[in-house]
Amino acid sequence: MDVRQVCCEFLQSQLHPTNCLGIRAFADLHTCTQLLGQAHAYAEQHFTEVVQGEEFLGLSLQQVCSLISSDKLTVSTEEKVRRHNADTYFNTSIP
Incomplete structure (x- = not known):
């Protein structure tokens, strides 16, 4: 098992609603396809x-x-998804 795989497994064990999007971005950047899929599914x-x-x-x-x-x-x-996302996104995107 290489270092990259160990890191990906560790990050998978740390998935949480507060970090899964960041972990997904990390996995995408580093071509960790299994972690990317797991983080996306978690989200x-x-x-x-x-x-x-x-x-x-x-x-x-x-x-x-x-x-x-x-x-x-x-x-x-x-x-509920549409309403919440529109409210959240536009209320924080407009100065």
Whole structure:
């Protein structure tokens, strides 16, 4: 097992709603495809908590659209997702 794989496994064990988007970005940057998939799935499964964190506010519009267009989001209703994301994104993006 190489250092990169050990690091990816460690990061997987540390996934949390407050860091999964950052870990996903790290995995994408370093071509850790398994960790990328796991972090993305974690973000989908914990979406309601993820959108309340600072990492979500740092996403680009394209990244937000990519995440919320997933059929695997765990949310109570799609309308709730649209309303929350629009409110959050636009209230923090406009000076």
